[in-house]
Amino acid sequence: MTKKRILSGMRPTGPLHIGHLVGALDNWVKLQDEYECFFMVADWHAAMSEYASPADLKENLINNVIDWLACGISPRKTTVFIQSHVKEHLELYMVFSLITPLGWLERCPTYKEQLREVTNRDLSTYGFLGYPVLQAADILLYKAEVVPVGEDQLPHLELTREISRRFNSLYKKDIFPKPEALLTKAPRILGLDGRKMSKSYNNFISICEEPKNIRLKVQSMFTDPSRIKFSDPGHPQTCNVHSYYAVFAPEREKEISGLCRQSKIGCTDCKKELAEILIKFLEPIQKKRNELLRNKKQIFSILEQGSKRASAVASKTITEVKGLLNLA
Ligand code: TRP
């Protein structure tokens, strides 16, 4: 039986952190055996919001790829590539721009939210409105049927299906699938301050964070606010530190809850122990990362191979699409 095809992407807007690791990457790693996977660094999508200060784009991009590989993405099983290396993404983006009604994009909840919430960049551009159109092109270029993403991306998947439906019906040919999101039950960890873990809040622990920084950062974590003195019984269910135990040391979680409720462990010690758990957890990944860093040439050759494999599929789709539009 042929494997179903997956495409997913991440924008290289900063270092990858432990939230990406447990929320998405671990899942990607597992999917590699069951599906034919295409994992892409969405640099054009990053440029749509970072165009005014793109200084870090290239460095983020290569570091993200190194993180993927260190976490277990295997170029033997999976096609790993950079969006901008495969020009066909832009061709299909253009074709989809022709057929996507403006209203669909203006109504898109993620678009409205970003315009409202992002204040340090000007996102009221022609390009940014087309963000989901490019995402639809990313997915449909490979005729991927399954797209592992977080819940925040559901509106983009809905639009991808709408665009697919519209294309197929306009040109009376069933060439594109209706891709479905693959939502995982992946744990969601919050940032050190209890808000969403995000680069812009600087409340994350990155995958390549040094042990001494991990210790400092974990000590700075917010805990149960009602526990002021050691003798106050804690409420682990409302403590962010405890939720990290649940993800990174599930075997220790119950004990910690008990000790916390009975005031038998102080927050400082509880966090000290968590820091060591995280350091151990990241150790093999960081070791692999350092090995990869010593051989950057190899990374570039993996990416070159990836874009070759991606282009082979992409150019077929574009030939079909151009044929239907009577473009040369
Ligand atoms: N918009 C996605 C995000 O911010 C990134 C992305 C770009 C993507 N192209 C994609 C995800 C195609 C899935 C499929 O997370």
Ligand code: SF4
């Ligand atoms: Fe949170 Fe641990 Fe303090 Fe309990 S002891 S409140 S789980 S940090």
